[in-house]
Amino acid sequence: MAKHFETLFKSKEEKEIILSVKNLTIEFSSDEGSVYAVNNVSFDLYKGETLGIVGESGSGKSVTSMSLLRLIQEPPGKIKHGEIIFHSKKFGKIDLLNISRKQIRSIRGDEIAMIFQEPMSSLNPVFTCGNQVMETLMLHQKLKRKAAKENTLELFERVKIPNPVETFAKYPHQLSGGQMQRVMIAMALACKPSILIADEPTTALDVTVQARILEILQELRHDRETATVFITHDLGVVAEIADKVMVMYKGNVVESGTVLDIFDKPQHPYTKGLLACRPRLDLKLNVLPTVGDFMQTDKEGYITSISNAKFKSVGEALLNNYQVENEHRAEVAEKMKSAPILEIKNLSTEYMQSKGIFKKKVNITRAVNDVSFEVYPGETLGLVGSSGCGKTTLGRSILRLIEPCNGAIIFEGQNIMQFSQRQLRSLRKDIQIIFQDPYASLNPRISIGEAIVEPMRVHKLYDNDNERKEKAIELLELVNLSATFYHRYPHEFSGGQRQRVCIARALALNPKFIICDESVSALDVSVQAQVLNLLNRLKAKFNLTFIFISHDLAVVKFISDRILVMNKGKIEEIDYSEDIYNKPKSIYTRELIASIPKGNIDDIRKAMMRRKLRDKNKGNRLSA
Amino acid sequence: MLKFILKRIAYGFFIILGVIHVVFFLFHALPGDPVQMMLGSRSDKEAREAIRHELGLDLPLYEQFAKYLNDLSPISIHHDTEKNQEKYAYQKLVDLGHHALVVKSPYLRRSFQSNQRVDEIILENLEGTLVLALASMLFATFFGIIFGLIAALKQNTFWDHLVISTSVMGISAPSFVMAIVISMVFGYYLHEYTGLPLTGSLWSNDPLLGRQLQLQNLILPAFTLGIRPLAIIAQLTRSSMIEVLSQDYIRTAKAKGLNKFAIVLKHALKNALNPVITAVSGWMASLMAGAFFIEYIFHWKGLGLKTLKAVEMLDFPVVMGATLVVAIVFVLINLVVDVLYATIDPRVRLT
Numbered sequence: 001m002a003k004h005f006e007t008l009f010k011s012k013e014e015k016e017i018i019l020s021v022k023n024l025t026i027e028f029s030s031d032e033g034s035v036y037a038v039n040n041v042s043f044d045l046y047k048g049e050t051l052g053i054v055g056e057s058g059s060g061k062s063v064t065s066m067s068l069l070r071l072i073q074e075p076p077g078k079i080k081h082g083e084i085i086f087h088s089k090k091f092g093k094i095d096l097l098n099i100s101r102k103q104i105r106s107i108r109g110d111e112i113a114m115i116f117q118e119p120m121s122s123l124n125p126v127f128t129c130g131n132q133v134m135e136t137l138m139l140h141q142k143l144k145r146k147a148a149k150e151n152t153l154e155l156f157e158r159v160k161i162p163n164p165v166e167t168f169a170k171y172p173h174q175l176s177g178g179q180m181q182r183v184m185i186a187m188a189l190a191c192k193p194s195i196l197i198a199d200e201p202t203t204a205l206d207v208t209v210q211a212r213i214l215e216i217l218q219e220l221r222h223d224r225e226t227a228t229v230f231i232t233h234d235l236g237v238v239a240e241i242a243d244k245v246m247v248m249y250k251g252n253v254v255e256s257g258t259v260l261d262i263f264d265k266p267q268h269p270y271t272k273g274l275l276a277c278r279p280r281l282d283l284k285l286n287v288l289p290t291v292g293d294f295m296q297t298d299k300e301g302y303i304t305s306i307s308n309a310k311f312k313s314v315g316e317a318l319l320n321n322y323q324v325e326n327e328h329r330a331e332v333a334e335k336m337k338s339a340p341i342l343e344i345k346n347l348s349t350e351y352m353q354s355k356g357i358f359k360k361k362v363n364i365t366r367a368v369n370d371v372s373f374e375v376y377p378g379e380t381l382g383l384v385g386s387s388g389c390g391k392t393t394l395g396r397s398i399l400r401l402i403e404p405c406n407g408a409i410i411f412e413g414q415n416i417m418q419f420s421q422r423q424l425r426s427l428r429k430d431i432q433i434i435f436q437d438p439y440a441s442l443n444p445r446i447s448i449g450e451a452i453v454e455p456m457r458v459h460k461l462y463d464n465d466n467e468r469k470e471k472a473i474e475l476l477e478l479v480n481l482s483a484t485f486y487h488r489y490p491h492e493f494s495g496g497q498r499q500r501v502c503i504a505r506a507l508a509l510n511p512k513f514i515i516c517d518e519s520v521s522a523l524d525v526s527v528q529a530q531v532l533n534l535l536n537r538l539k540a541k542f543n544l545t546f547i548f549i550s551h552d553l554a555v556v557k558f559i560s561d562r563i564l565v566m567n568k569g570k571i572e573e574i575d576y577s578e579d580i581y582n583k584p585k586s587i588y589t590r591e592l593i594a595s596i597p598k599g600n601i602d603d604i605r606k607a608m609m610r611r612k613l614r615d616k617n618k619g620n621r622l623s624a
Numbered sequence: 625m626l627k628f629i630l631k632r633i634a635y636g637f638f639i640i641l642g643v644i645h646v647v648f649f650l651f652h653a654l655p656g657d658p659v660q661m662m663l664g665s666r667s668d669k670e671a672r673e674a675i676r677h678e679l680g681l682d683l684p685l686y687e688q689f690a691k692y693l694n695d696l697s698p699i700s701i702h703h704d705t706e707k708n709q710e711k712y713a714y715q716k717l718v719d720l721g722h723h724a725l726v727v728k729s730p731y732l733r734r735s736f737q738s739n740q741r742v743d744e745i746i747l748e749n750l751e752g753t754l755v756l757a758l759a760s761m762l763f764a765t766f767f768g769i770i771f772g773l774i775a776a777l778k779q780n781t782f783w784d785h786l787v788i789s790t791s792v793m794g795i796s797a798p799s800f801v802m803a804i805v806i807s808m809v810f811g812y813y814l815h816e817y818t819g820l821p822l823t824g825s826l827w828s829n830d831p832l833l834g835r836q837l838q839l840q841n842l843i844l845p846a847f848t849l850g851i852r853p854l855a856i857i858a859q860l861t862r863s864s865m866i867e868v869l870s871q872d873y874i875r876t877a878k879a880k881g882l883n884k885f886a887i888v889l890k891h892a893l894k895n896a897l898n899p900v901i902t903a904v905s906g907w908m909a910s911l912m913a914g915a916f917f918i919e920y921i922f923h924w925k926g927l928g929l930k931t932l933k934a935v936e937m938l939d940f941p942v943v944m945g946a947t948l949v950v951a952i953v954f955v956l957i958n959l960v961v962d963v964l965y966a967t968i969d970p971r972v973r974l975t
Binding site: 140187 | 640871872873875876877878880881882883891894895968969970971
């Protein structure tokens with residue numbers, strides 16, 4: 001078996017090199033000094049191969065990819081040195097950093113094309129989708145409008161857009177995220193590029209949609225032998241699609257190798273940390289290992305020491321935090337014996353669009369449709385489903401931030417649905433909510449200390465501001481932030497730190513119940529692990545009850561005692577977390593589980609076999 | 625779209641009705657006696673009473689208002705007499721004995737001062753105002769967008785700073801000062817080189833050739849009037865453009881291989897125009913009514929000057945008429961702008 005794989009990679013070596021980056025160094029300067037966003041990075045890309053660049057925000061992975069097309073803003077960015085040798089069909093062997101603007105323009109979109117992270121913002125809102133794809137064709141292939149339109153429709157079919165003709169005339173805002181990304185892919189593939197750069201192309205999408213997009217990319221790569229540079233922070237996705245992987249940290253390549261090597265025998269502590277900190281579906285862990293367990297870093301995040309790390313290998317880290325399933329189940333069963341803290345009975349929430357002068361109610365959408373469940377004190381109930389399934393609406397309906405249309409919400413024996421506005425306000429003391437985007441949910445003009453003190457003041461907790469301030473400092477320390485941060489403003493903090501501030505603010509009122517609405521979705525995996533651990537620690541310390549809403553089943557499975565799967569406003573199933581994963585009852589849950597990239601070695605092997613087989617078939621076809 | 629336009633026209637009707645209310649009652653709350661203004665201070669009391677009666681000014685206010693609305697309304701009830709037939713030029717719909725339900729074009733009455741028909745006065749003066757406002761807005765929009773684009777593309781360079789500082793000057797200079805300075809400099813001191821007159825209207829009456837179009841008279845007032853909108857449009861275009869250029873879809877356009885020209889003019893400008901259109905429409909509307917200083921200094925025959933004089937003389941029908949026309953123009957411009965928004969940005973839905 002092993003030998004077989006060796007030959008596989010040998011054969012890759014013989015393939016044509018299409019791009020080679022040598023000692024690329026990119027500096028970004030600001031008023032506070034300059035940083036090397038990319039430091040001495042070198043790699044080769046072969047024809048038909050997929051290279052995964054993995055790293056977290058600030059690792060320089062996006063900057064590297066953008067520099068291949070010279071798309072970096074100068075200033076503040078500056079390419080200090082290095083070369084990017086590209087084997088162009090038009091110009092032969094050239095250094096992309098040393099050619100004229102006209103030449104690089106004729107390579108962009110034609111020989112090297114790019115797909116971006118946010119399809120919603122990467123398409124121009126004022127032009128139709130068809131128009132934007134046609135533009136590329138007309139520009140590089142000098143096609144006339146009619147021919148370009150035909151080609152575009154073909155491309156749309158290729159990337160499996162339903163109703164290509166209709167989509168052609170639609171504007172981006174009329175499409176779903178997945179459809180938009182397909183349009184982006186169609187645009188990138190329009191001129192049959194020899195290199196496709198995909199910068200986090202599936203990060204903003206649902207897992208089920210992500211699975212389909214990855215499939216399309218795989219197929220296209222085989223049909224056209226396009227080399228792909230796939231940038232992502234998600235190791236699971238890399239495992240599905242890449243042949244080779246390059247792990248970046250703080251602008252440096254810390255490790256590179258074949259996808260099997262990286263997953264099977266990671267060498268660098270950072271890679272190990274990244275692998276270990278992903279919430280897993282197959283194991284039940286007490287605490288998620290973090291990157292910090294594998295290496296120590298200074299304030300800026302540069303690695304200082306790896307010798308006295310807590311764990312040396314991924315296996316060790318997992319073993320140390322492993323929890324026996326039955327114990328956990330017994331714990332949850334124990335919690336469920338007490339009276340529920342929250343009971344939802346036949347809750348429905350509708351969105352309405354009114355029309356006409358008399359505001360006739362038409363187009364009723366039932367975002368939450370007759371939902372009933374219970375939450376027991378001290379447990380974490382995970383709420384999972386793809387976007388648009390109504391999970392966020394449900395979370396907000398519980399607090400009546402969105403007014404439900406019927407049903408009962410019984411919190412500690414009282415029906416919230418009958419509360420007056422004043423009662424509702426005092427209820428918000430007991431039930432807090434932590435939102436998804438820590439950037440948007442902190443007021444940029446209020447210092448973080450003030451942000452934590454404010455709710456205490458509103459609800460008249462403690463006697464005076466001094467006491468409140470003391471409490472705020474205590475909370476900051478509780479969420480592992482320094483007390484000296486009290487007077488600082490949100491923009492000085494990273495996403496993870498901000499989310500900690502939001503957590504501290506939620507805790508300020510000593511709530512009994514916290515609703516986390518996608519609270520870790522915007523964070524890097526390593527930071528996500530830290531925040532999840534923090535939430536678990538706080539839950540134990542204060543005996544909190546959580547509803548944890550997320551689209552990510554792996555995250556939900558790690559943190560939750562029980563999981564509620566939602567689809568189209570209804571409950572698909574509700575059960576112990578382990579049972580949801582091991583014995584899913586509904587088809588929808590099964591689909592959801594199947595589309596999650598798992599990143600385990602067996603799956604990687606299978607994926608590689610599949611690829612190899614296709615290559616072989618294709619070779620046979622060609623020779624025949 | 626058609627439904628939207630009809631709806632907006634219906635709303636516009638209510639807006640104009642509101643305007644009529646406000647102006648009518650405001651004007652009657654003003655101190656002063658229009659009749660005295662007509663006859664001078666040495667007139668005798670009987671004559672004044674007689675005219676007051678003839679104009680209906682002795683009636684209670686609500687009755688005056690009802691009569692005025694009746695005069696304005698295209699469908700109205702009048703005494704069916706020959707005199708009225710001549711005055712209103714109506715078509716009878718239903719005969720009601722002495723009265724008749726009629727259809728007619730709105731009757732704006734006659735000026736207290738000159739006894740000229742108000743619609744004629746407005747028609748005479750509106751052209752000058754419209755031409756002046758349009759010319760200055762065209763000038764301001766064209767150059768404003770160009771300067772704004774230059775500043776945005778050359779951000780933080782000499783050209784950017786030049787555009788910004790000049791535009792700040794343009795915004796802060798009061799228009800009457802600018803008007804005097806510009807007319808003096810270009811119309812008087814530099815007259816030899818520019819050949820532009822100090823003052824003048826759109827039309828002149830030549831004893832031999834009759835009415836003559838005098839386009840050269842338009843240049844200085846339009847330029848003066850356009851300075852401030854130009855400065856504001858330049859700044860708006862700049863900031864809006866800078867924001868749009870940092871958007872992801874501009875990066876996509878670059879990655880496609882488009883050149884800077886296509887990126888800026890095709891992909892960015894269309895997205896950056898909305899705030900500019902808002903500014904243009906707002907200015908266009910306010911120039912219709914607020915060009916008084918310019919009209920005064922350049923002796924440009926226009927509605928602003930006429931209205932101001934009418935207010936001074938308490939010439940009620942003229943003021944009412946002019947206000948109405950300006951209000952209608954406002955409503956129309958707003959309608960056009962909303963339709964423009966929707967054609968430029970497909971995300972805007974007309975409801």
